[in-house]
Amino acid sequence: MSKETASPSLLTAVKELPGNVWKSLFRNPLPTNDLERSSTSFTNFFLHIHPVKVHKNTLRPLYTLGLGLVSFFLFVILVVTGILLMFYYVPSTAQAYDRMLDLRGSVAFGTILRNMHRWSAHGMVAVVVMHLCRVFLTGSYKKPREFNWVLGVVLLLLTLLMSFTGYLLPWDQLAFWAITVGTAIAGYAPVVGKDIQFLLMGGSTVGQEALLRFYVLHVAVLPATLTLAIAIHFWRIRKDGGLSRPADADPTPPMEMMGAQAGSKPSLPEGKKTYGLQGLVRGPLTKVNNIPDNTVFSWPNLFMSELFVFVMTLAVILVLALLFNAPLEEPVNVMHPPNPAKAPWYFLGLQEMVSYSAFWGGIGVPGIFVGLLLLAPYLDRSPKGVGVWFSRDRLLANTIFLTFLAANIIFVIIGTFFRGPNWAFVTPW
């Protein structure tokens, strides 16, 4: 039929179709040797964000606790469940609450999707804060990871904003009054406060305009920003030389191997040195001769760890979603604030502080706290104590951090359990 005898017949093509499609999708078979392991990592779009080899230290579960991964996987769960919920939600004051009831009553899997979304959102705030603690307490924000730390703080703020904007959407009493209080706190910011409040609410009170604005922020503006920031955060992990590790994690090779003369400063042979592309990459990359290699292949070591963390995260969220229903209070009644009107738990520390002074509690103290977090790597420049939990060299920094953290947690606990009607002090027992 064809003049070119080399080309296979149509029949053969059809016969070999499944195999050929598969091979065009996945360039590599399941790897059996190191070359194929490397190849699998960098020929797959979803895997190539990983290095081909990772340091053993990166994989120590008790060092990272997997908190960054858990945050990311919670975000993935939130995006998926959030998109599904969008199919039934209408950001209108007349319909939003009824849609919540529909989700609970008539939409297939509506309850569990909303539960998953709610518990993942709470979980993400908690885990992101825990991730921040891990990074701080192991000194991982230090050079060269300063900017990634700053990005991390930005990610925390974005997570809180995501949570805050999502809070209004059910349009129940809890939502309405928490947002009324929250936007009023923003109004206390110096100079631009009133404008920010007006822009957020699209009017002078929380109403239809505010609901629409919060919806757009929650489903479009903030997720897009968060996705971009996460991408840069991940990218920077690799560009900054992988996860932090103790200075002695890689034994330094003996000097003679580096070609240095005994007793003299090692110098490069003039004019002979040429730099390849690898010269542009920071950190040890080329392994020559007997330099100790503490890395293992990402396939399967890193990927199996990630899969494990993902499955665990999803399992916990599923169990929570099956056991506990996301709260839904009475529909909005703009005339009767619930007594006491409480913000979501992670803002209760803020609300507690706000009950003493609106400016200092809502803007001043949190502003100083965030400012200190952002500046931490530029103020604390000692290179000591990186890669170890609670290093003795970091006693002062860790103590300051833990004091702030404990103060915050205490305020959250007081606001959650010890405040009753009219925000009066009550005992929960």
Added chain:
Amino acid sequence: MAVNLKRSSGGGTQVAVSRRRMLAWITGTGLVGSGVLSAVSNFVFIKPRATYGQPQRFSIGKPEDFPPGTRIALETRRICVVREGNRLAALSTTCTHLGCIVGLADTGFACPCHGSRFDADGTVTGGPAPRPLPWFKVTLAPNGEIEVDKDTEITPGSYLTL
């Protein structure tokens, strides 16, 4: 291209460099400028010119609806109407702390959110509220109805005499 090369070598290099620099400056300023302009216009765009909520100026009824001694909260309007004898006033019931609605109490007003307290004139008597409750301008319209203007705050204690 060739012309350019000839000029830069023959006509003096300084002229060529400064032209290039000037073009770079114009391009750079243009790009940065339009970037700033579009950023600003975003804010102009999202700042509503018209708001759809309740009107800030409204009528609350005839003076007869509020007999002397009345102290009643109009919850949808977020005001409290007070009438003592021939004098009438309208106080805000929006807490000056964080915007909750204060409730009427024996001693004045109490906020359920963070425990701010006000006396009957709206003066802060306790809690975190930074300012007293504002008093709004009240006028008697030609048709005999009482009109409240929530955009105009007046000195606390100034009543409308009927």
